[in-house]
Amino acid sequence: MAVTIAFFGGVWKPFSNFYDAVVKWKGPSGRVFVFPRTENGYQAFKSLNDDDWMPFAIGYYDTEEGIYHKCEQAPYWAVAAKKAGKKLNIRPDWELVDVQFMLDLNRQKYDHPALKKLLLSSKDAIIQEGNYWHDTRWGICNGKCFKGPHKPEGKNFLGLVLMQVRDEKNAEVGKKKDGESDEQ
Numbered sequence: 001m002a003v004t005i006a007f008f009g010g011v012w013k014p015f016s017n018f019y020d021a022v023v024k025w026k027g028p029s030g031r032v033f034v035f036p037r038t039e040n041g042y043q044a045f046k047s048l049n050d051d052d053w054m055p056f057a058i059g060y061y062d063t064e065e066g067i068y069h070k071c072e073q074a075p076y077w078a079v080a081a082k083k084a085g086k087k088l089n090i091r092p093d094w095e096l097v098d099v100q101f102m103l104d105l106n107r108q109k110y111d112h113p114a115l116k117k118l119l120l121s122s123k124d125a126i127i128q129e130g131n132y133w134h135d136t137r138w139g140i141c142n143g144k145c146f147k148g149p150h151k152p153e154g155k156n157f158l159g160l161v162l163m164q165v166r167d168e169k170n171a172e173v174g175k176k177k178d179g180e181s182d183e184q
């Protein structure tokens with residue numbers, strides 16, 4: 001039976017969106033923004049005006065192949081990014097596109113070799129962002145939250161995203177191995 005990683009602590013702490021791992025994203029204006037971690041990118045994307053993305057980012061390229069500009073202020077720390085995301089003018093289709101954004105961001109995150117290695121080391125474990133802050137969309141609330149006692153519940157979208165990315169990275173590794181054996 002597959003084990004379950006039910007909490008993003010200890011060695012699994014990097015699975016959290018709060019973990020530092022640089023990701024990039026092209027904004028509606030054509031500028032390519034560099035974010036310090038997935039949480040910052042995810043929160044910024046709530047706005048369709050990428051001027052709003054500045055405080056979430058480390059810097060940006062003025063075009064895809066363009067010159068890099070460092071943002072004047074240090075980017076929001078993860079918790080501040082989460083708070084600031086709530087105050088943005090949120091795109092009307094947000095709940096239709098946010099899981100896809102999360103997936104794409106995590107595809108990039110786990111291109112970082114050490115993080116990819118960690119993700120693959122979870123083998124076939126079931127990944128769940130267990131939490132006590134009643135996040136029942138991205139994780140599974142353990143029922144000991146501010147809402148009062150309830151049965152553990154949640155859609156676990158972040159866990160599903162991570163397991164999908166793990167499958168994809170595993171397939172890439174498999175393909176590379178096949179390629180190598182062809183050459184021999």
Ligand SMILES: [Zn+2]
Binds near residue numbers: 143
């Ligand atoms: Zn709860």
